[in-house]
Amino acid sequence: MPQQPPLPDAPILTLDLADWNAATPDEGWIAALEAGKVLYFPHLSFAFGDAERAALLRPELLAQGSRNISLNAQGELKGAAGDAATQQLAAEVIGRFRQQAQALVHGLLPSYTPFLRLAPTSLRPAQVESRVQSWRADDRRLHIDAFPSRPNYGERILRVFANVNPHGEPRVWRVGEPFEDVARRFLPRARRYARWQARALRSLRVTKTLRSEYDHLMLQLHDGMKGDADYQANAPQQTMPFAAGSVWICFSDQTPHAVMAGQFMMEQTLHLPAERQYNVQSSPLAILTRLAGHPLV
Numbered sequence: 657m658p659q660q661p662p663l664p665d666a667p668i669l670t671l672d673l674a675d676w677n678a679a680t681p682d683e684g685w686i687a688a689l690e691a692g693k694v695l696y697f698p699h700l701s702f703a704f705g706d707a708e709r710a711a712l713l714r715p716e717l718l719a720q721g722s723r724n725i726s727l728n729a730q731g732e733l734k735g736a737a738g739d740a741a742t743q744q745l746a747a748e749v750i751g752r753f754r755q756q757a758q759a760l761v762h763g764l765l766p767s768y769t770p771f772l773r774l775a776p777t778s779l780r781p782a783q784v785e786s787r788v789q790s791w792r793a794d795d796r797r798l799h800i801d802a803f804p805s806r807p808n809y810g811e812r813i814l815r816v817f818a819n820v821n822p823h824g825e826p827r828v829w830r831v832g833e834p835f836e837d838v839a840r841r842f843l844p845r846a847r848r849y850a851r852w853q854a855r856a857l858r859s860l861r862v863t864k865t866l867r868s869e870y871d872h873l874m875l876q877l878h879d880g881m882k883g884d885a886d887y888q889a890n891a892p893q894q895t896m897p898f899a900a901g902s903v904w905i906c907f908s909d910q911t912p913h914a915v916m917a918g919q920f921m922m923e924q925t926l927h928l929p930a931e932r933q934y935n936v937q938s939s940p941l942a943i944l945t946r947l948a949g950h951p952l953v
Contacts, residue, residue, distance in 0.1 A: 667693050667831040667894055667911070668904075674699040676756040679763030686765065690938045692835050692910040694896075695764075701901035702756065702818040702922055708749050711742055713822045713920050715781050724923075726776040727751060734776075750777050750922070757816040757924035760903070771932040772814075775925035783919040784827075795915045797882040798832045798891065800940075801908040802874035807867045809953045810941030812928040813909040819900050821920040826897035832912025833892045836943050838877060841887075843947060846876035870952035873944055874909070881912065888914075910940050 669688045673679055689695055704713065711717075718725060722735035727750040736746050754777040762769045784796065791797065801813050819827040832838070849869040857863045881887060895916070898904055906913070930939040937943075945952050 665834075668696050668896055669693050670696045670698060672699060673697050676700065677759050677763065679760050681764060681766055686934050687938075689765075689905065689907065690933055690935050692907065692912075692938075694831060694904050694906040694911060694913075696896075696898065697903040697905075698899055700760075700903040702753055702820055702903070704749065704820065704822075708745065709822055711738075711745055712749060712779065713781065713820065715783070715919070717742070717746065717779075718781050723782065724778040724780040725750070726778045727754065728776045729774045746779065750779055753777060753779075753818065753922045754924055757818075758926075760816060761814065761905070761926060764905075765934075767934060768814075768926075768928055768932060771929055773811075773927040775927060777925075778923045780921045780923065781919065784915050784917055791882055792879060794882065797888055798830060798893065798912050798914045799878050799881050800835065800838065800874070800910060800912055802871065802878040804875060805863055807863055807865050807871040808927070809868050810870050810930040810939065812907055812930055812933065812939065814905070814926045814928055815908045816903065816905050816924040816926075817898070818903045818922040819898050819918065819920070820922055821900040821918065824900045825918060826899050827918035827921055828895065828897045828916040830893045830895050830914040830916060832914075835910045835912070835940055836947075837892075838881065838912055839940075839943060839947055842877050842880035843873065843944075845880055846873055849873070868953045869948075870941055870944060873948070873952065874940065 669685055671685065685695060717737055719735050719737045725733070725735040725746060727733050727747055731747065731751070733743055733747045736743050761772070817827070821827070849872040854867040854872070858866050930936065930941045933939055941952065
């Protein structure tokens with residue numbers, strides 16, 4: 657890939673924290689996170705015991721046809737191969753990561769705590785470089801997260817990632833330009849929202865609920881970014897190797913990112929109503945509403 661133009665402002669903020677339970681809020685990095693930056697904790701790691709590492713950090717643990725191993729809010733494990741004891745161990749370890757990720761977020765962002773909605777927690781043993789996917793599903797292309805079947809009406813997608821690679825290999829990302837720059841670039845190309853189409857998609861059960869104009873525009877940005885080869889190669893961006901034994905956090909619906917390399921990662925998703933941010937005006941919903949000039953939900 658050719659050398660990309662640099663970003664005018666560093667998209668990654670490095671923080672010196674080594675204890676999941678010792679995080680405290682800070683106005684500066686809260687503002688950075690809500691502006692779409694990544695908070696990186698190079699000294700914060702998720703620990704495996706020797707037996708856990710041997711049993712779980714192997715690609716064979718992933719069931720055939722699954723992209724990752726997940727534990728839902730009810731404690732149900734999906735996507736794991738192996739006997740009952742191995743699956744029980746996987747559920748316990750993923751559950752432990754969930755608890756630590758939540759403790760970190762509650763400490764860093766205490767005002768979010770009453771309003772967070774828990775999504776499944778995952779262990780991802782697959783190697784990124786070996787995936788074969790369509791261009792829309794290929795997360796090696798810069799994108800913001802938006803999902804065709806799950807309209808969210810502006811609800812935020814906050815994610816905690818941990819590189820648990822046992823061989824010391826980094827998780828390599830590309831991190832792109834600010835969300836508003838993405839929106840200004842791709843909104844003029846977006847197809848217009850049609851409510852009748854949203855109703856048809858709901859009737860056909862393509863979407864779980866009625867797709868709002870906000871969700872339509874987010875999908876247009878997602879697909880526009882991924883489908884533009886020139887943008888992928890030449891947009892302002894930074895390549896970042898997240899070291900094994902490190903953690904990072906971002907709003908993945910706001911931070912343009914691409915996952916280029918790595919294997920063995922844990923991830924926790926938390927959803928937050930946009931109106932419960934510290935700075936409501938920095939949310940994608942607020943930015944797109946301002947640019948569109950009318951309400952989107």
